[in-house]
Amino acid sequence: MSFDHLRKAFHLGIVIAVLAVAASAHAGGSEVLGQIDLRGASKAAKTAGVWIDGQYIGYLHELKGSKKLLLLPGEHDITVRQGGYLDFDQKVTVRAGQKQLVNVKLQKDTRIQYPKVTAEIKLDVLPTRAAVFVDGVYTGHVSEFSGLGRGLLVTPGKRKITITLPGYQTFETDIDLVANQKSTIKTNLVKGGPAEGTSLSQPQ
Numbered sequence: 001m002s003f004d005h006l007r008k009a010f011h012l013g014i015v016i017a018v019l020a021v022a023a024s025a026h027a028g029g030s031e032v033l034g035q036i037d038l039r040g041a042s043k044a045a046k047t048a049g050v051w052i053d054g055q056y057i058g059y060l061h062e063l064k065g066s067k068k069l070l071l072l073p074g075e076h077d078i079t080v081r082q083g084g085y086l087d088f089d090q091k092v093t094v095r096a097g098q099k100q101l102v103n104v105k106l107q108k109d110t111r112i113q114y115p116k117v118t119a120e121i122k123l124d125v126l127p128t129r130a131a132v133f134v135d136g137v138y139t140g141h142v143s144e145f146s147g148l149g150r151g152l153l154v155t156p157g158k159r160k161i162t163i164t165l166p167g168y169q170t171f172e173t174d175i176d177l178v179a180n181q182k183s184t185i186k187t188n189l190v191k192g193g194p195a196e197g198t199s200l201s202q203p204q
Helices: 003-012 017-027
Strands: 014-016 034-040 049-052 055-059 069-071 074-081 088-094 099-104 119-126 131-134 137-141 152-154 157-164 171-177 182-188
Touching: 034 074, 034 088, 049 069, 049 137, 055 137, 088 099, 119 157, 119 171, 131 152, 157 182, 171 182
Parallel strands: 034 099, 119 182
Antiparallel strands: 014 069, 034 069, 049 055, 049 074, 074 088, 119 152, 131 137, 131 157, 157 171
């Protein structure tokens, strides 16, 4: 990771996993960082995607241990998204050397009407922690829709699939499905996209 990417990460205040060691070297030690622990009791919350200051960083349940969430002091906006649920939004003030717990509770979006007839998309994509969008709407991360007995159910017709992860080039494809059709999207994301710490908002 280049120094320029590190500078961008510090500017946005997002430091996770792979940046922890570099942060210590450039910021004078990990004591200048604060830790945020995100806790979700439900399965929907544990598999929900997490955005910090508009940057997708992964799904909630993986942000622990070597991937614990370390941020620079100051205010940060946390957004947790899951398909079929209302966004969970919370602003936190991070203090150096301190740990904060944020309990994430998701509420179902009652405005959503699920289709009676569907088509299925299976994902064979790496990395599996990448975010998946259908027609610009976040639906989950790759591992939720890959493997035996798993798939992404969508309304038949032409759908735009976007798969994105910081540090990789965004993958986009259009797929036209008929009712009850099953299709597979297979790809490995190519490294070289916006780095960790670079703003990565929802597809438009």
